[in-house]
Amino acid sequence: xxxxxxxxxxxxxxxxxxxxxxxxxxxxxxxxxxxxxxxxxxxxxxxxxxxxxxxxxxxxxxxxxxxxxxxxxxxxxxxxxxxxxxxxxxxxxxxxxxxxxxxxxxxxxxxxxxxxxxxxxxxxxxxxxxxxxxxxxxxxxxxxxxxxxxxxxxxxxxxxxxxxxxxxxxxxxxxxxxxxxxxxxxxxxxxxxxxxxxxxxxxxxxxxxxxxxxxxxxxxxxxxxxxxxxxxxxxxxxxxxxxxxxxxx
Amino acid sequence: xxxxxxxxxxxxxxxxxxxxxxxxxxxxxxxxxxxxxxxxxxxxxxxxxxxxxxxxxxxxxxxxxxxxxxxxxxxxxxxxxxxxxxxxxxxxxxxxxxxxxxxxxxxxxxxxxxxxxxxxxxxxxxxxxxxxxxxxxxxxxxxxxxxxxxxxxxxxxxxxxxxxxxxxxxxxxxxxxxxxxxxxxxxxxxxxxxxxxxxxxxxxxxxxxxxxxxxxxxxxxxxxxxxxxxxxxxxxxxxxxxxxxxxxxxxxx
Numbered sequence: 001x002x003x004x005x006x007x008x009x010x011x012x013x014x015x016x017x018x019x020x021x022x023x024x025x026x027x028x029x030x031x032x033x034x035x036x037x038x039x040x041x042x043x044x045x046x047x048x049x050x051x052x053x054x055x056x057x058x059x060x061x062x063x064x065x066x067x068x069x070x071x072x073x074x075x076x077x078x079x080x081x082x083x084x085x086x087x088x089x090x091x092x093x094x095x096x097x098x099x100x101x102x103x104x105x106x107x108x109x110x111x112x113x114x115x116x117x118x119x120x121x122x123x124x125x126x127x128x129x130x131x132x133x134x135x136x137x138x139x140x141x142x143x144x145x146x147x148x149x150x151x152x153x154x155x156x157x158x159x160x161x162x163x164x165x166x167x168x169x170x171x172x173x174x175x176x177x178x179x180x181x182x183x184x185x186x187x188x189x190x191x192x193x194x195x196x197x198x199x200x201x202x203x204x205x206x207x208x209x210x211x212x213x214x215x216x217x218x219x220x221x222x223x224x225x226x227x228x229x230x231x232x233x234x235x236x237x238x239x240x241x242x243x244x245x246x247x248x249x
Numbered sequence: 250x251x252x253x254x255x256x257x258x259x260x261x262x263x264x265x266x267x268x269x270x271x272x273x274x275x276x277x278x279x280x281x282x283x284x285x286x287x288x289x290x291x292x293x294x295x296x297x298x299x300x301x302x303x304x305x306x307x308x309x310x311x312x313x314x315x316x317x318x319x320x321x322x323x324x325x326x327x328x329x330x331x332x333x334x335x336x337x338x339x340x341x342x343x344x345x346x347x348x349x350x351x352x353x354x355x356x357x358x359x360x361x362x363x364x365x366x367x368x369x370x371x372x373x374x375x376x377x378x379x380x381x382x383x384x385x386x387x388x389x390x391x392x393x394x395x396x397x398x399x400x401x402x403x404x405x406x407x408x409x410x411x412x413x414x415x416x417x418x419x420x421x422x423x424x425x426x427x428x429x430x431x432x433x434x435x436x437x438x439x440x441x442x443x444x445x446x447x448x449x450x451x452x453x454x455x456x457x458x459x460x461x462x463x464x465x466x467x468x469x470x471x472x473x474x475x476x477x478x479x480x481x482x483x484x485x486x487x488x489x490x491x492x493x494x495x496x497x498x499x500x501x502x
Contacts, residue, residue: 010266017285018314024251024281027273035270038284039263040311064263064286069407160316164250193250 008033009224012065012073012102014058016043020163022076022190025213026220029195029233034226037068043077045157047133051080055092059099066100072223073104076190078212079133081106086143103223107190107212110219112144114210114236120183122147123210126173128162128189129153137188150178159191167196174201174209187211198234208235254279255471258317258347260308261324261437262301264291264407268323268437271460275442275484277475285312291407293326293380301327302339309346319470320344320351325435325459326380328355329387336387350470354437357462359391361483362431365455369394371429373420375401375409375436384435399424409438418444421456431455437463445481457483 011030015022017040026036039061041054054077062073073096075081081089089108096104115123123141125148127134138148152173156162170187174197179185185207187194194211201209211234218236229241254277261268263286272282285308290297305322312320320343322328328336336355343351362370370388372395374381385395399420401412417439425432431454434441441458448456458481465483468475477484 015283017311020256020281020283020315021251023283035266036273037266037269038286040283040285040308040314042311042314044314060288061286064288067263067291067407068266068286160314163315166250 007031007224007226009226010068010070011036011220011224012062012068012070013038014061014065014073014075014077015040016054016077016080016159016191017041018044018159018163019077019191020160021193022213022216025193025195026217029214029217029230029237031226031228031230034221034224037065037070039064041077043080043159045159047157048083051083054080058092059095062096062100062104066102070102072220073100073102074216074220075104075106076213076216078107078111078188078190079129079137081108082137082140085136085140105219105223107216108140110215111186111188111210111212112141112146114215114218115146115184115186118184118208118210118236120146120208122149122182123184123186124148124150124177124179124182125186125188126170126177127151127153127187128156128192130155130157149181152177162189162191165193167193170194170211171197171200175204179205179207182207184208184210190216195233199232202234210234210236252279252281255318255473256315257282257467257471258312258315258320258349259284260287260305260312260320260322260343262287262289262327262406265323265438266410267440268460271442272464275464275475275477275480277473280473280475283312283315283317285309287324292404293376293406295330295379298327298330302335305339306342306346309343313347317347317349319467320347320349321463321467322351322353323437323463325354325358325437326376326384328353329358330380330383332387333390352463352466352470354459354463355387357466358433358435358457358459359388359393361457361462361465362388362393362433363391365431367431367455368392369396369429371395371397371399371425371432373399373417373424373432373434375403375412375439377402377404396429397424397426406438409436410440412439414440414443417441418448421448422452425452429454431457434458442480446479449481455482457481
Protein backbone atom coordinates (compact mmCIF):
# COMPACT_ATOMS: atom_id res chain seq x y z
CA UNK A 1 0.00 0.00 0.00
CA UNK A 2 1.36 3.42 -0.83
CA UNK A 3 1.70 5.70 2.17
CA UNK A 4 -0.62 8.30 0.63
CA UNK A 5 -3.53 5.87 0.55
CA UNK A 6 -3.05 4.77 4.11
CA UNK A 7 -4.76 6.53 6.98
CA UNK A 8 -2.06 7.46 9.44
CA UNK A 9 -2.09 8.90 12.91
CA UNK A 10 -0.15 8.98 16.14
CA UNK A 11 -1.73 8.04 19.44
CA UNK A 12 -0.07 9.22 22.62
CA UNK A 13 -0.76 6.73 25.39
CA UNK A 14 -0.34 7.55 29.07
CA UNK A 15 0.34 4.21 30.75
CA UNK A 16 0.54 3.43 34.46
CA UNK A 17 4.22 2.56 34.93
CA UNK A 18 3.53 -1.00 36.11
CA UNK A 19 1.11 -1.76 33.26
CA UNK A 20 2.52 -4.49 30.99
CA UNK A 21 -0.59 -5.07 28.87
CA UNK A 22 -2.13 -1.98 27.35
CA UNK A 23 0.73 -1.07 24.98
CA UNK A 24 0.72 -4.63 23.63
CA UNK A 25 -3.06 -4.64 23.12
CA UNK A 26 -2.98 -1.31 21.28
CA UNK A 27 -0.22 -2.55 18.97
CA UNK A 28 -2.09 -5.76 18.24
CA UNK A 29 -5.37 -4.16 17.31
CA UNK A 30 -4.26 -1.00 15.54
CA UNK A 31 -4.05 -0.88 11.76
CA UNK A 32 -0.69 -0.30 10.08
CA UNK A 33 -0.06 3.40 9.79
CA UNK A 34 -1.50 4.24 13.19
CA UNK A 35 1.29 4.22 15.76
CA UNK A 36 1.37 4.37 19.54
CA UNK A 37 3.79 6.39 21.61
CA UNK A 38 3.76 5.74 25.31
CA UNK A 39 4.71 7.67 28.41
CA UNK A 40 4.55 6.26 31.92
CA UNK A 41 2.90 7.41 35.14
CA UNK A 42 3.98 5.95 38.45
CA UNK A 43 1.58 3.31 39.75
CA UNK A 44 2.20 0.14 41.69
CA UNK A 45 -1.04 -0.54 43.50
CA UNK A 46 -4.61 -0.12 42.32
CA UNK A 47 -5.51 1.82 45.43
CA UNK A 48 -6.80 5.38 45.84
CA UNK A 49 -3.68 6.95 47.41
CA UNK A 50 -1.35 5.52 44.71
CA UNK A 51 -3.71 6.64 42.00
CA UNK A 52 -3.94 10.23 43.17
CA UNK A 53 -0.16 10.48 43.17
CA UNK A 54 -0.09 9.18 39.63
CA UNK A 55 -2.29 11.95 38.36
CA UNK A 56 0.22 14.55 39.57
CA UNK A 57 2.72 13.38 36.97
CA UNK A 58 0.12 13.26 34.23
CA UNK A 59 0.54 16.76 32.82
CA UNK A 60 4.34 16.45 32.62
CA UNK A 61 4.10 13.15 30.78
CA UNK A 62 1.36 14.44 28.49
CA UNK A 63 3.65 17.31 27.50
CA UNK A 64 6.37 14.80 26.61
CA UNK A 65 3.91 13.04 24.33
CA UNK A 66 3.02 16.35 22.70
CA UNK A 67 6.68 16.80 21.70
CA UNK A 68 6.23 13.70 19.54
CA UNK A 69 3.39 15.57 17.81
CA UNK A 70 0.79 12.95 18.65
CA UNK A 71 -2.70 13.59 17.27
CA UNK A 72 -4.58 12.42 20.34
CA UNK A 73 -3.68 11.57 23.92
CA UNK A 74 -5.33 8.70 25.79
CA UNK A 75 -5.05 8.23 29.53
CA UNK A 76 -4.98 4.44 29.28
CA UNK A 77 -5.88 3.74 32.86
CA UNK A 78 -9.34 2.87 34.10
CA UNK A 79 -9.43 3.22 37.87
CA UNK A 80 -7.40 6.45 37.87
CA UNK A 81 -9.90 8.07 35.51
CA UNK A 82 -13.08 7.16 37.45
CA UNK A 83 -11.69 7.40 40.94
CA UNK A 84 -13.40 10.59 41.97
CA UNK A 85 -16.69 9.76 40.34
CA UNK A 86 -18.67 11.29 37.55
CA UNK A 87 -16.99 14.20 35.83
CA UNK A 88 -13.51 13.37 37.14
CA UNK A 89 -12.54 11.90 33.78
CA UNK A 90 -13.62 15.18 32.15
CA UNK A 91 -11.42 17.11 34.59
CA UNK A 92 -8.45 14.95 33.63
CA UNK A 93 -9.18 15.43 29.93
CA UNK A 94 -9.33 19.21 30.44
CA UNK A 95 -5.98 19.11 32.24
CA UNK A 96 -4.31 17.11 29.48
CA UNK A 97 -5.80 19.26 26.74
CA UNK A 98 -4.80 22.50 28.46
CA UNK A 99 -1.25 21.23 28.98
CA UNK A 100 -0.76 19.97 25.44
CA UNK A 101 -3.21 21.57 23.03
CA UNK A 102 -4.13 18.04 21.85
CA UNK A 103 -7.46 16.27 21.97
CA UNK A 104 -7.54 13.83 24.83
CA UNK A 105 -9.68 11.11 26.33
CA UNK A 106 -9.50 8.65 29.20
CA UNK A 107 -10.31 4.98 29.44
CA UNK A 108 -13.34 5.64 31.65
CA UNK A 109 -14.68 8.21 29.19
CA UNK A 110 -14.16 5.75 26.34
CA UNK A 111 -15.85 2.98 28.31
CA UNK A 112 -19.03 4.99 28.90
CA UNK A 113 -19.09 6.15 25.28
CA UNK A 114 -18.66 2.58 24.03
CA UNK A 115 -21.46 1.27 26.24
CA UNK A 116 -23.76 4.05 25.05
CA UNK A 117 -22.67 3.55 21.43
CA UNK A 118 -23.81 -0.06 21.59
CA UNK A 119 -27.10 1.08 23.11
CA UNK A 120 -26.56 -0.90 26.31
CA UNK A 121 -28.40 0.36 29.40
CA UNK A 122 -27.59 -2.52 31.74
CA UNK A 123 -24.17 -4.13 32.05
CA UNK A 124 -22.51 -6.92 33.97
CA UNK A 125 -19.11 -5.77 35.22
CA UNK A 126 -16.08 -8.01 35.57
CA UNK A 127 -12.80 -6.53 36.75
CA UNK A 128 -9.40 -7.22 38.19
CA UNK A 129 -10.22 -5.02 41.18
CA UNK A 130 -11.05 -5.57 44.83
CA UNK A 131 -14.43 -4.68 46.34
CA UNK A 132 -13.46 -1.13 47.17
CA UNK A 133 -12.44 -0.21 43.62
CA UNK A 134 -15.35 -2.20 42.17
CA UNK A 135 -17.77 -0.14 44.23
CA UNK A 136 -16.25 3.05 42.78
CA UNK A 137 -16.46 1.60 39.25
CA UNK A 138 -20.11 0.66 39.75
CA UNK A 139 -20.96 4.10 41.14
CA UNK A 140 -19.21 5.78 38.21
CA UNK A 141 -21.16 3.76 35.64
CA UNK A 142 -24.46 4.26 37.45
CA UNK A 143 -23.87 8.00 37.73
CA UNK A 144 -23.32 7.88 33.96
CA UNK A 145 -26.79 6.39 33.54
CA UNK A 146 -25.72 2.76 33.14
CA UNK A 147 -27.23 0.15 35.43
CA UNK A 148 -24.78 -2.45 36.74
CA UNK A 149 -26.65 -5.73 37.21
CA UNK A 150 -23.74 -7.76 38.57
CA UNK A 151 -20.14 -7.09 39.65
CA UNK A 152 -17.34 -9.54 40.16
CA UNK A 153 -13.63 -8.85 40.56
CA UNK A 154 -10.40 -10.76 40.98
CA UNK A 155 -9.64 -8.78 44.15
CA UNK A 156 -6.17 -7.86 42.94
CA UNK A 157 -4.38 -4.71 44.00
CA UNK A 158 -0.86 -5.48 42.83
CA UNK A 159 -0.81 -4.26 39.26
CA UNK A 160 2.11 -6.46 38.16
CA UNK A 161 0.16 -9.53 39.22
CA UNK A 162 -2.76 -8.44 37.02
CA UNK A 163 -0.35 -8.14 34.08
CA UNK A 164 0.79 -11.74 34.53
CA UNK A 165 -2.68 -13.17 33.95
CA UNK A 166 -3.55 -14.87 30.69
CA UNK A 167 -6.77 -14.29 28.73
CA UNK A 168 -8.44 -17.28 30.42
CA UNK A 169 -8.83 -15.21 33.55
CA UNK A 170 -11.08 -12.66 31.82
CA UNK A 171 -12.96 -15.44 30.03
CA UNK A 172 -13.72 -17.37 33.21
CA UNK A 173 -14.70 -14.32 35.21
CA UNK A 174 -17.00 -13.09 32.43
CA UNK A 175 -18.80 -16.42 32.13
CA UNK A 176 -19.32 -16.43 35.88
CA UNK A 177 -21.15 -13.10 35.79
CA UNK A 178 -24.93 -13.03 36.09
CA UNK A 179 -25.51 -11.49 32.69
CA UNK A 180 -29.00 -12.64 31.76
CA UNK A 181 -30.42 -9.15 32.37
CA UNK A 182 -27.39 -7.34 30.94
CA UNK A 183 -27.25 -5.81 27.47
CA UNK A 184 -23.45 -6.01 27.47
CA UNK A 185 -20.54 -7.37 29.48
CA UNK A 186 -17.83 -4.98 30.63
CA UNK A 187 -14.28 -6.10 31.46
CA UNK A 188 -12.44 -3.42 33.40
CA UNK A 189 -8.69 -2.79 33.87
CA UNK A 190 -6.27 -1.95 31.05
CA UNK A 191 -3.59 -4.16 32.58
CA UNK A 192 -5.82 -7.23 32.31
CA UNK A 193 -5.33 -9.24 29.12
CA UNK A 194 -8.77 -9.22 27.52
CA UNK A 195 -8.40 -8.90 23.74
CA UNK A 196 -8.09 -12.65 23.20
CA UNK A 197 -11.13 -13.41 25.32
CA UNK A 198 -13.63 -10.95 23.86
CA UNK A 199 -14.86 -12.91 20.84
CA UNK A 200 -15.13 -16.17 22.77
CA UNK A 201 -17.24 -14.52 25.44
CA UNK A 202 -19.42 -12.84 22.83
CA UNK A 203 -20.01 -16.16 21.07
CA UNK A 204 -20.86 -18.02 24.24
CA UNK A 205 -23.04 -15.40 25.89
CA UNK A 206 -24.53 -13.75 22.84
CA UNK A 207 -23.79 -10.37 24.47
CA UNK A 208 -21.39 -7.71 23.21
CA UNK A 209 -18.25 -7.44 25.32
CA UNK A 210 -16.57 -4.13 26.03
CA UNK A 211 -13.14 -4.24 27.58
CA UNK A 212 -11.45 -1.10 28.79
CA UNK A 213 -8.44 -1.53 26.47
CA UNK A 214 -10.67 -2.28 23.48
CA UNK A 215 -12.87 0.75 24.25
CA UNK A 216 -9.75 2.94 24.54
CA UNK A 217 -8.51 1.75 21.14
CA UNK A 218 -11.98 2.34 19.69
CA UNK A 219 -12.19 5.87 21.10
CA UNK A 220 -8.69 6.78 19.89
CA UNK A 221 -9.43 5.54 16.37
CA UNK A 222 -12.68 7.50 16.27
CA UNK A 223 -10.83 10.63 17.35
CA UNK A 224 -8.44 10.02 14.43
CA UNK A 225 -11.51 9.59 12.22
CA UNK A 226 -10.40 6.08 11.34
CA UNK A 227 -13.53 4.30 10.15
CA UNK A 228 -12.62 0.81 9.03
CA UNK A 229 -13.80 -2.18 10.98
CA UNK A 230 -11.15 -4.23 12.78
CA UNK A 231 -11.79 -7.96 13.02
CA UNK A 232 -11.07 -10.26 15.91
CA UNK A 233 -11.69 -8.14 18.98
CA UNK A 234 -15.45 -7.98 19.31
CA UNK A 235 -18.44 -6.16 17.93
CA UNK A 236 -17.27 -2.71 19.02
CA UNK A 237 -14.12 -2.62 16.85
CA UNK A 238 -15.68 -4.65 14.06
CA UNK A 239 -18.36 -2.01 13.68
CA UNK A 240 -16.01 0.95 13.51
CA UNK A 241 -16.97 1.15 9.86
CA UNK A 242 -20.07 3.29 9.30
CA UNK A 243 -23.20 1.22 8.66
CA UNK A 244 -23.55 0.00 5.10
CA UNK A 245 -19.90 0.51 4.24
CA UNK A 246 -17.79 -2.43 3.19
CA UNK A 247 -15.46 -3.35 5.99
CA UNK A 248 -11.78 -3.78 5.53
CA UNK A 249 -9.53 -5.28 8.12
CA UNK B 250 0.45 -12.32 29.93
CA UNK B 251 2.39 -10.29 27.45
CA UNK B 252 6.17 -10.34 27.37
CA UNK B 253 6.47 -13.83 28.86
CA UNK B 254 9.48 -14.52 26.68
CA UNK B 255 11.08 -11.16 27.24
CA UNK B 256 10.19 -7.62 28.21
CA UNK B 257 12.08 -4.73 26.71
CA UNK B 258 12.11 -1.44 28.60
CA UNK B 259 12.62 1.17 25.90
CA UNK B 260 13.73 4.67 26.81
CA UNK B 261 13.24 7.07 23.93
CA UNK B 262 13.81 10.80 23.59
CA UNK B 263 10.35 12.28 24.07
CA UNK B 264 10.22 13.56 20.47
CA UNK B 265 11.01 10.14 18.96
CA UNK B 266 8.26 8.63 16.81
CA UNK B 267 10.24 5.91 15.00
CA UNK B 268 11.88 3.62 17.50
CA UNK B 269 8.83 2.32 19.40
CA UNK B 270 7.12 1.57 16.10
CA UNK B 271 10.12 -0.34 14.74
CA UNK B 272 10.67 -2.25 17.99
CA UNK B 273 7.04 -3.39 18.02
CA UNK B 274 7.27 -4.29 14.36
CA UNK B 275 10.07 -6.78 14.98
CA UNK B 276 8.88 -8.06 18.35
CA UNK B 277 8.06 -11.78 18.03
CA UNK B 278 5.33 -13.62 19.92
CA UNK B 279 5.98 -13.42 23.67
CA UNK B 280 8.15 -10.30 23.55
CA UNK B 281 6.71 -6.96 24.63
CA UNK B 282 8.03 -3.42 24.48
CA UNK B 283 7.35 -0.90 27.23
CA UNK B 284 8.34 2.68 26.59
CA UNK B 285 9.18 5.62 28.75
CA UNK B 286 10.11 9.06 27.47
CA UNK B 287 13.29 10.97 28.18
CA UNK B 288 12.56 14.66 28.66
CA UNK B 289 14.61 16.96 26.47
CA UNK B 290 14.39 19.37 23.61
CA UNK B 291 14.09 18.67 19.93
CA UNK B 292 17.17 20.48 18.70
CA UNK B 293 19.97 18.09 19.60
CA UNK B 294 22.19 20.90 20.88
CA UNK B 295 25.12 19.89 23.12
CA UNK B 296 23.20 21.11 26.19
CA UNK B 297 20.13 19.07 25.25
CA UNK B 298 22.12 15.92 24.52
CA UNK B 299 24.01 16.23 27.80
CA UNK B 300 20.80 16.82 29.77
CA UNK B 301 19.35 13.55 28.50
CA UNK B 302 21.78 11.62 30.67
CA UNK B 303 20.14 12.95 33.81
CA UNK B 304 16.60 12.88 32.42
CA UNK B 305 17.00 9.23 31.42
CA UNK B 306 17.15 8.26 35.09
CA UNK B 307 13.53 9.29 35.65
CA UNK B 308 12.42 7.38 32.57
CA UNK B 309 14.34 4.36 33.87
CA UNK B 310 12.52 4.54 37.21
CA UNK B 311 9.22 4.50 35.35
CA UNK B 312 10.07 1.57 33.13
CA UNK B 313 11.70 -0.38 36.00
CA UNK B 314 8.21 -1.15 37.25
CA UNK B 315 7.49 -3.55 34.40
CA UNK B 316 10.52 -5.58 35.58
CA UNK B 317 12.19 -5.51 32.17
CA UNK B 318 14.64 -8.19 31.02
CA UNK B 319 16.68 -5.58 29.18
CA UNK B 320 16.64 -1.79 29.05
CA UNK B 321 17.43 0.11 25.87
CA UNK B 322 18.57 3.73 25.93
CA UNK B 323 17.42 4.55 22.43
CA UNK B 324 19.35 7.56 21.25
CA UNK B 325 22.61 7.48 19.28
CA UNK B 326 23.91 11.02 19.80
CA UNK B 327 22.57 11.03 23.36
CA UNK B 328 24.90 8.12 24.13
CA UNK B 329 28.07 8.93 22.13
CA UNK B 330 28.17 12.70 22.58
CA UNK B 331 30.50 12.81 25.58
CA UNK B 332 32.47 9.71 24.65
CA UNK B 333 32.75 6.04 25.69
CA UNK B 334 33.14 6.70 29.41
CA UNK B 335 29.97 8.77 29.43
CA UNK B 336 28.17 6.02 27.57
CA UNK B 337 29.39 3.52 30.14
CA UNK B 338 28.20 5.76 32.95
CA UNK B 339 24.72 5.93 31.37
CA UNK B 340 24.60 2.13 31.16
CA UNK B 341 25.65 1.70 34.77
CA UNK B 342 23.17 4.27 36.06
CA UNK B 343 20.26 2.79 34.15
CA UNK B 344 21.13 -0.77 35.13
CA UNK B 345 21.37 0.23 38.79
CA UNK B 346 17.88 1.75 38.61
CA UNK B 347 16.19 -0.98 36.56
CA UNK B 348 18.12 -4.08 37.78
CA UNK B 349 18.40 -5.09 34.13
CA UNK B 350 21.24 -5.09 31.62
CA UNK B 351 21.26 -1.84 29.62
CA UNK B 352 21.96 -1.39 25.95
CA UNK B 353 22.66 2.05 24.50
CA UNK B 354 22.44 2.80 20.82
CA UNK B 355 26.01 4.16 20.67
CA UNK B 356 27.29 1.11 22.52
CA UNK B 357 25.38 -1.13 20.13
CA UNK B 358 26.81 0.76 17.16
CA UNK B 359 30.38 0.14 18.32
CA UNK B 360 29.61 -3.45 19.31
CA UNK B 361 28.05 -4.51 16.02
CA UNK B 362 30.87 -2.97 13.96
CA UNK B 363 33.49 -4.59 16.19
CA UNK B 364 31.71 -7.92 16.08
CA UNK B 365 32.08 -7.86 12.29
CA UNK B 366 35.72 -6.84 12.61
CA UNK B 367 35.10 -3.71 10.54
CA UNK B 368 37.79 -1.03 10.84
CA UNK B 369 36.72 1.26 8.00
CA UNK B 370 33.11 2.30 7.71
CA UNK B 371 30.90 4.87 6.04
CA UNK B 372 28.32 6.60 8.18
CA UNK B 373 25.05 8.36 7.37
CA UNK B 374 23.50 10.69 9.94
CA UNK B 375 20.93 13.47 10.16
CA UNK B 376 23.28 15.49 12.41
CA UNK B 377 25.03 18.83 12.23
CA UNK B 378 28.82 19.06 12.00
CA UNK B 379 29.70 19.18 15.70
CA UNK B 380 27.67 16.04 16.44
CA UNK B 381 29.18 14.27 13.44
CA UNK B 382 32.68 15.03 14.71
CA UNK B 383 31.76 13.56 18.11
CA UNK B 384 30.47 10.43 16.43
CA UNK B 385 33.74 9.96 14.54
CA UNK B 386 35.75 10.45 17.74
CA UNK B 387 33.57 7.90 19.52
CA UNK B 388 34.13 5.24 16.87
CA UNK B 389 37.86 6.08 16.70
CA UNK B 390 38.28 5.04 20.34
CA UNK B 391 37.09 1.58 19.30
CA UNK B 392 39.61 1.51 16.44
CA UNK B 393 36.99 2.24 13.78
CA UNK B 394 37.68 4.89 11.12
CA UNK B 395 34.94 6.74 9.31
CA UNK B 396 35.93 6.85 5.66
CA UNK B 397 33.01 8.98 4.50
CA UNK B 398 30.20 10.59 6.41
CA UNK B 399 27.03 11.70 4.66
CA UNK B 400 24.55 13.85 6.51
CA UNK B 401 21.05 15.26 6.12
CA UNK B 402 22.36 18.11 8.30
CA UNK B 403 19.21 18.83 10.30
CA UNK B 404 19.24 20.18 13.83
CA UNK B 405 15.57 19.46 14.56
CA UNK B 406 15.42 15.90 15.88
CA UNK B 407 11.66 15.58 15.44
CA UNK B 408 12.05 16.33 11.74
CA UNK B 409 14.50 13.46 11.33
CA UNK B 410 11.51 11.12 11.14
CA UNK B 411 10.19 13.03 8.14
CA UNK B 412 13.13 11.82 6.06
CA UNK B 413 11.65 9.04 3.96
CA UNK B 414 13.23 5.56 3.84
CA UNK B 415 13.78 6.11 0.11
CA UNK B 416 15.89 9.19 0.84
CA UNK B 417 17.98 7.24 3.33
CA UNK B 418 18.48 4.50 0.73
CA UNK B 419 19.64 7.08 -1.82
CA UNK B 420 21.95 8.82 0.64
CA UNK B 421 23.70 5.59 1.62
CA UNK B 422 24.14 4.60 -2.01
CA UNK B 423 25.39 8.03 -2.93
CA UNK B 424 28.06 8.38 -0.26
CA UNK B 425 29.37 4.88 0.29
CA UNK B 426 32.96 4.25 -0.76
CA UNK B 427 34.66 1.09 -1.99
CA UNK B 428 37.11 1.20 0.97
CA UNK B 429 34.35 1.00 3.56
CA UNK B 430 33.73 -2.54 4.80
CA UNK B 431 30.34 -1.61 6.26
CA UNK B 432 27.90 1.27 6.56
CA UNK B 433 26.21 2.52 9.72
CA UNK B 434 23.09 4.71 9.64
CA UNK B 435 22.92 6.61 12.94
CA UNK B 436 19.91 8.08 14.76
CA UNK B 437 16.95 6.12 16.15
CA UNK B 438 14.54 8.66 14.70
CA UNK B 439 15.60 7.82 11.11
CA UNK B 440 13.39 5.26 9.37
CA UNK B 441 16.39 3.27 8.15
CA UNK B 442 15.29 -0.20 9.26
CA UNK B 443 12.86 -0.39 6.35
CA UNK B 444 15.68 -0.13 3.79
CA UNK B 445 18.60 -1.86 5.58
CA UNK B 446 17.98 -5.22 3.95
CA UNK B 447 17.61 -3.73 0.46
CA UNK B 448 20.78 -1.71 0.88
CA UNK B 449 22.77 -4.77 1.90
CA UNK B 450 21.45 -6.70 -1.08
CA UNK B 451 22.17 -3.85 -3.48
CA UNK B 452 25.57 -2.82 -2.11
CA UNK B 453 26.89 -6.25 -1.18
CA UNK B 454 28.15 -5.14 2.24
CA UNK B 455 26.72 -4.88 5.73
CA UNK B 456 24.47 -1.90 6.37
CA UNK B 457 23.58 -1.49 10.03
CA UNK B 458 21.19 1.01 11.55
CA UNK B 459 20.70 2.57 14.98
CA UNK B 460 17.39 0.89 15.78
CA UNK B 461 18.56 -2.43 14.36
CA UNK B 462 21.83 -2.44 16.30
CA UNK B 463 19.96 -1.58 19.51
CA UNK B 464 17.52 -4.43 18.90
CA UNK B 465 20.36 -6.82 18.11
CA UNK B 466 22.01 -6.20 21.47
CA UNK B 467 18.70 -6.25 23.31
CA UNK B 468 17.72 -9.68 21.90
CA UNK B 469 21.21 -10.99 22.63
CA UNK B 470 20.89 -9.79 26.20
CA UNK B 471 17.51 -11.53 26.55
CA UNK B 472 18.69 -14.69 24.84
CA UNK B 473 15.74 -14.55 22.47
CA UNK B 474 15.87 -15.31 18.74
CA UNK B 475 13.27 -13.00 17.19
CA UNK B 476 13.52 -14.81 13.83
CA UNK B 477 13.58 -11.67 11.73
CA UNK B 478 14.81 -12.30 8.22
CA UNK B 479 13.85 -9.13 6.38
CA UNK B 480 15.57 -6.45 8.42
CA UNK B 481 19.18 -7.02 7.49
CA UNK B 482 22.02 -9.42 8.22
CA UNK B 483 22.64 -8.16 11.75
CA UNK B 484 19.26 -9.31 13.05
CA UNK B 485 19.47 -12.51 11.00
CA UNK B 486 22.64 -13.34 12.92
CA UNK B 487 20.49 -13.75 16.02
CA UNK B 488 19.07 -16.86 14.40
CA UNK B 489 22.47 -18.43 13.71
CA UNK B 490 22.73 -21.36 16.03
CA UNK B 491 20.22 -20.20 18.62
CA UNK B 492 20.34 -17.12 20.78
CA UNK B 493 21.24 -19.04 23.93
CA UNK B 494 24.54 -20.23 22.57
CA UNK B 495 25.99 -16.79 22.95
CA UNK B 496 27.08 -15.38 26.26
CA UNK B 497 24.36 -13.09 27.50
CA UNK B 498 25.45 -9.48 27.64
CA UNK B 499 25.60 -8.02 31.10
CA UNK B 500 25.81 -4.26 31.41
CA UNK B 501 28.50 -3.90 28.77
CA UNK B 502 28.67 -0.99 26.36
